[in-house]
Amino acid sequence: MTKHELTFPITDPAEILKLRAGDEVTVQGHIIGIRDRTQMRIFDEGVAPPMDLSGAFLLHTAPNVRKVDDHYEKICIGTTTSARMVRFTEPLGRQYGVRAICGKGGFPDEAVEPMRQLGMVYFAIVGGAAALETTQIEEIEEVAWEELMPECLWKFRVKDFGPLTVGIDAHGNSLYRDVQTRAKQKLEELYARL
Amino acid sequence: MPQLAVDLQSSVEDAAAHLYVWALKDIPQDLRDALAAARDKETSVTGKRVLDTIHRNVNIADSEGNLVCQDTGIAVYHCKVGEHFPLHPARIYEALRAGTARATIEHPLRSNAVHTLTRENTGPNIGYRLPIVHWEFIPDWDGLDVKCVPKGSGSENMSFLKMCVPADGVKGIKQFVLESIVGAGGKPCPPGIVGVGIGGSADYAMHLAKEAIMRPIGTRNHDPLVAQLEDELFELLNETGIGPMGLGGDVTVLQCHIEHADTHMTLNPVAVNYQCWAARRASAHVSATGDIAYERDA
Numbered sequence: 001m002t003k004h005e006l007t008f009p010i011t012d013p014a015e016i017l018k019l020r021a022g023d024e025v026t027v028q029g030h031i032i033g034i035r036d037r038t039q040m041r042i043f044d045e046g047v048a049p050p051m052d053l054s055g056a057f058l059l060h061t062a063p064n065v066r067k068v069d070d071h072y073e074k075i076c077i078g079t080t081t082s083a084r085m086v087r088f089t090e091p092l093g094r095q096y097g098v099r100a101i102c103g104k105g106g107f108p109d110e111a112v113e114p115m116r117q118l119g120m121v122y123f124a125i126v127g128g129a130a131a132l133e134t135t136q137i138e139e140i141e142e143v144a145w146e147e148l149m150p151e152c153l154w155k156f157r158v159k160d161f162g163p164l165t166v167g168i169d170a171h172g173n174s175l176y177r178d179v180q181t182r183a184k185q186k187l188e189e190l191y192a193r194l
Numbered sequence: 195m196p197q198l199a200v201d202l203q204s205s206v207e208d209a210a211a212h213l214y215v216w217a218l219k220d221i222p223q224d225l226r227d228a229l230a231a232a233r234d235k236e237t238s239v240t241g242k243r244v245l246d247t248i249h250r251n252v253n254i255a256d257s258e259g260n261l262v263c264q265d266t267g268i269a270v271y272h273c274k275v276g277e278h279f280p281l282h283p284a285r286i287y288e289a290l291r292a293g294t295a296r297a298t299i300e301h302p303l304r305s306n307a308v309h310t311l312t313r314e315n316t317g318p319n320i321g322y323r324l325p326i327v328h329w330e331f332i333p334d335w336d337g338l339d340v341k342c343v344p345k346g347s348g349s350e351n352m353s354f355l356k357m358c359v360p361a362d363g364v365k366g367i368k369q370f371v372l373e374s375i376v377g378a379g380g381k382p383c384p385p386g387i388v389g390v391g392i393g394g395s396a397d398y399a400m401h402l403a404k405e406a407i408m409r410p411i412g413t414r415n416h417d418p419l420v421a422q423l424e425d426e427l428f429e430l431l432n433e434t435g436i437g438p439m440g441l442g443g444d445v446t447v448l449q450c451h452i453e454h455a456d457t458h459m460t461l462n463p464v465a466v467n468y469q470c471w472a473a474r475r476a477s478a479h480v481s482a483t484g485d486i487a488y489e490r491d492a
Contacts, residue, residue: 064304078264081348105381126247127383128472130264131255179442183376194365
């Protein structure tokens, strides 16, 4: 298990290919906050996002913020459960060039193959660790689709964002699938003992 | 309303407003201890990373006075109302609702409440039948205890009900709890508290499961038979290897709490309600004269 530091958005796909499931990653640069309703607007309603998502790092979030004059200040920013949004993985990669999706709890197995084909990764953050995450977000630089508050499109500038764990890599490996496979075998053993 | 009732209603509102924010910022000591023990016990690299990060996060929430988790949840209260408490539960409910809204606006906190069909926001963490209150009525007493449990959606989404049949027995109960927690994987932010409700009816079993997650870690069911099942499930669940945040490891749950009710001879309901590692709760005692004493578990 290797440690990496990456800056987003990335321009070189090789940056993603060097990551392996289980590796630890710290992120610099800019990341984009997105959630259920944001993605429903993009894909179900067919509205193109007003931010460039190529090479992007997307964070599954709906932050606590305060509006001061014409900008937003952070209060508490954390991460939500990813599995609800798994169906958007392939179009995000294929149509918009997204390279990394970060959330908590993992993606089901259906995300593994599109991520392998499109050179994408899933980063696992520690769910609930929002106080720490908030300190790593330096500024909310841009907000689009404010009417979806708090499920807008958010552009954050981050510093030392992490630690993240590569949950699904671009080579077809998924920690979540491995854990489930082992747990299901274990259940058979446990049931036999009951 | 008489003046005493007006004053009491505003005391309950103050208590609710304070409890909501307190619960979100400062997690209970029993939970801190359980998380520390988990950190000592965990051997997997990813699991240790998760538990170390949780530890850092809780310390930062303390030092910065920030929320532990961004999900301000759905506000759930548990009220123990004394027979002689001079404010009717209808007014207690109004006060809890007003306090929840006030805390949300004043802090400000993220408002999560939406209409269940239109998904449009319904107000500052209030709405039709929100917040949710569990009631208990205590004879020969004139006080009120309010416990606030902001319930995050990541863990609430991992709720499960099975109407086992009597022939499934206790084994059926154990299997269902195990398969539920394995199926939930990393989604409910493990390691947390697994609340199990058994007996009663379908709806009441789930109600009991929610009561189970509200208990401090380390408390036991008063019925030794049920307490034994709590211990057994706790051991079994930690053998599944789901681990912190579902990334694999030794610690899958911090505790398993069970609440039970007697049931019909042909029923054997099992409900599972998960509480994430940030198992937030805070309480207050409100006296008959409106004095408020904040205690973790009133």
